[in-house]
Amino acid sequence: MEVYGNAWSNKVMAVTNRKPSQLSITKVKQFVGSSAFTKRSMWTIDQLQQINGIDPNRDCPEFDLTFDNAFDQWAASSAGEKCTFVQILHHTCQRYTPNKKPEFVNCQAKLMGGNSILHTAADSVTSAVQKASQALNERGERLGRAEDKTADMMNSSEQFAVTAHKLAMKHKC
CATH class of the missing domain: 1.20.5 (Single alpha-helices involved in coiled-coils or other helix-helix interfaces)
Incomplete structure (x- = not known):
């Protein structure tokens, strides 16, 4: 299983190695004084409808994800971590969801391809x-x-x- 995210983030995107691949996005929380993470919510990539970067003109750590039956506000540890996560999410959606791609709005153009x-x-x-x-x-x-x-x-x-x-x-x- 490939996992995108890191030990200090509040988000994890995982891809199974089995065919067909199953992708999930999981929101986790680490409580003060604990090294363990607790799963808060989990969605499949197919449920993801929209990624809202909130403001493409400034670097901020906040972004919103809209799923089939849920809207969830997210905050990365930094604007750079948010950019990395959104970029990995975009790349993963391009690779694994050719038929149903989520919409990326208010995201910086540099995250959506090219360089x-x-x-x-x-x-x-x-x-x-x-x-x-x-x-x-x-x-x-x-x-x-x-x-x-x-x-x-x-x-x-x-x-x-x-x-x-x-x-x-x-x-x-």
């Missing part, structure tokens, strides 16, 4: 993988050269040992 933090994150992961792969290839080449040098040194030492043995035998007699 999103998801694409930026994916690009940075791809870049990191490419750099790691290149570093591994270079290390492999260096190890290969070291193995070749080691084999050459071993052959040279064996030849030296044979020559030394022959000399010792020759001068012994």
Whole structure:
């Protein structure tokens, strides 16, 4: 099961690994002095009708979700966390609900595609993988050269040992 959200957030979006995928949005609460979270409410992604970012012109942590039979006000820990959650929600809806997409209103355009933090994150992961792969290839080449040098040194030492043995035998007699 993939889970989107984090330990300090009041929201979790989960996708099962089974086919067909089942997506749910869960609102949780952590009480002061407790490390555990308590489930407050839960909806499936199919019940989600609208995501209201409240004000696309300013960064604020509040947003509203409208479901089939419910309206729920949400507040993220920060405006950045709200942006991340809305963006993941948008991406997930695009991927898993092709027939019934919820409406995103009053959300910043940057969250709905293009140069999103998801694409930026994916690009940075791809870049990191490419750099790691290149570093591994270079290390492999260096190890290969070291193995070749080691084999050459071993052959040279064996030849030296044979020559030394022959000399010792020759001068012994």
